[in-house]
Amino acid sequence: MNMNLQFLAMTIFLTTIFFHIIRRNSYTASAYAVQSLAVVLLLFRSFLATGSLSMLLTVILVLAIKVFLALHLFSNFVKKYKPGVSATAYLNLPLTLIVVAALSAFAHSRVFAPLAAIVPENAALLSLGIAGMLISLLLMVNRKGILSQIIGVLSLENSIVVFGLFAGLEQSAILQIGIMFNILVWLIITSIFSSMIYRHFGALETAEMTSLKE
């Protein structure tokens, strides 16, 4: 198996775990930029293999939106709403790591063997991708702060891209550009909504918003 590929996949997986460990939002935003950069490098490798110009365009767009724009937006977000943005979690760190380990084991279990067997030579990397998805979902479940949840969604999306790449399920460049546009719009809307929620409730912690029901 290609060592570079392994390294990039491991980077993405480890940043997903890192999200759970760190308790500072600025580090979380930076970790997301690193994770996205790894995805960009994976896509760039795909461009080198195919020589497709549209793939190059995709790489540039991903770099611009997921790495630079997202980092910029999140950094501003953290600065602006520092008192309101929490990085606390429901589970303490040891317990969180136990659940992360359980999910990783589950992703490598027989249950997911049919998915990992899509491309047998990439089976380990595919399992890492699945583990990344599950751990990203756990981030959304476990964290109280809204920023961690936004990054959880984006990390989930990165894990899906990685899974798709290793499974040979790459979609057309047009579709990937469409997805990037979708993420761009989503980031903008999330930023606007977050600022509206903060203005209205004075907090960006989901635990504070239970009174929204009914």
Added chain:
Amino acid sequence: MTEFFASSRGFVVLLLLFAIGAAGSLLFNKNDRQANYWSNLFACAGSLWGMFVAIGALVAPEPVAFTLGFSPFSLLRFSFLLDRLAAFFLFVISLIAFFCSIYAIDYVKHYYGKYGIGTLGFFYNIFIAGMLLVASAANGLFFLVAWEIMSVASFFLVIHDRDEQENIRAGLLYLIMTHLGTAFIIAAFLLLYRSTGSFDFSAIQSGGAAISPVVKNAVFVLSLIGFGTKAGIIPLHVWLPAAHPAAPSHISGLMSGVMIKTGIYMMIRVFLDLLAPFPLWWGVVLLIAGAVSALLGVLYALAEHDIKKLLAYHSIENIGIILLGLGSALTFLSLQLPTLALLGLVASLFHTLNHATFKSLLFLGAGAVINQTHTRNMEELGGLIRLMPQTALLFLTGSMAISALPPFNGFFSEWLTFQSLFQGIAATDSRTIWVFVIAAGSLAFTGGLALACFVKAFGAVFLARPRSNEAQHAREPSFFMLAGMWPLAALSLLFGIVSGYVANILQDVAGTLSVFQGFPSPFLLAETGRISAGGFSFVSPPVVFLLLLIALFAVFTAFNFLFFKKQKTTFGPTWDCGADLTPRMEITSTGFARSIILIFKGIMKPTMLKSVECRDGETRYLPKSREIRLGISNIYDTCLYKPAQDLALRFSLYARKMQSGLINMYILYILAALLGALYFSL
């Protein structure tokens, strides 16, 4: 020519007529008059065309089957089957829709400026087209689409008069009940699909051997609940007495006359055509459901003083009678007595046709009365025979037909139902004989009580003196309303006189079903207008009609020449015990029904509210007026629907605990569901 009507092109023209009627109605929405004429004339044209399509399919030597258009889904096919059974129901729907549409031209005028006539016309055309699609669909998914079109369109028609909160409530109850029924029907079709791998009726029929008895029984129960809800079988009937009165009267006529019969049609289609052979208990269940619905339906009708509710309860009663025929057909088939089964099915189909004619006539008659008097309360009517003589005669015709009085059509279909039940008593063993005895007893009771009920209804509405100012100023309805009712009255009589020929046609219709193939000697013989049930009994409708005519003529002549001619007529005031005769001295509909209701108080649980207003408030020695309000406890609400609602509410409150309001929790649910789904699917 008949080949063209009963072809895909003929059917497309039929659908186009209703589509143009519906679209044009919306287009002319701002002009009530144009929308009214456009929608009803196209509905008339479509219905007339529908009758030709039905006749074409009835006389065609082979069933007409075709598929229209292209479906984006592999399981959904817009396939149609016009066999004789479907053609018969197409004919009944078209026939009643035709006369209701003529009636509607003048009837809907009272909505001008109040509600949009365009939307009424739109949903009216869609509703009729929906019913026709239901009767002709040959694919389960397509049928469900048609069923939904019919149900939703009829919901909007029920709430057309939306200023009344009661109508909105009735509409919502109807919507909930009809979708509850649809849920059961969907479950039934999914089970059939699981066993046969197709939603096509032909594939289900040919793959019947692959359906296990357990699945068949489950499909029967689900279908009975689903289609029974639409048909109004007790205790699934709760929407019917609320929704039918709420709708405009020509819609009530269509809903009561034909829409509820689509439930019966689908029962015949699914039970007899798709699922045969079947166990004995299916027929027994239908017989019991029919007996209960017939008896309780007429009892509840007796307790009503709302004329449209009374008629709605009679629909439940008549659905019960139809089920008695159908139930006996299923029972006989299970007992390997196909010739008797044919008799039961013919009785069922004949009563379907008859009930459609006289019930729509009665609803249209009631609509004419309500249009003039602005009340449905029979206690506020009375004396209309002098002000609305034609309507009174038409309503009397309908009343006689529904009360099964010869020579009207209701008598002959009930006679056939009786023959079927008597044959059940004579030909079956101890396992089923008691069911037939109870069913025959119930039908006998029902006949008597229906007569009493319509004596009450006709008497309270048309006889004696008007009991309200509105009733005093009523006038005969306008031309198109009468033009819609007269032919229905004529048909109620005609289908009675020629019932032998009609029974013959219906025997052909029923005989084409696969379960009756290969049995050449029918039990029912109808020659020269005479109906003979296996030599056991016979009746000759033309002779009955002639005898009654002769008897009437003889009585009239005898009175005229022997008594009246010799007597000198003097006019003077009626002796009134020294008091003025006022409408307050008349027997009310409540008073009329009270004694009968009290006999059945164990079943009906009547409630009585008495109030006395005194001239002297303190001593209360001199009563000024007494008021008695007789009601019926809604045992279905208290014993079935309320507990079910409470249970659902309790479950909802319990389930609401999941609704923490925490986004993390919702994502956790997603994660858990995802893991669970992956675990079980991979």
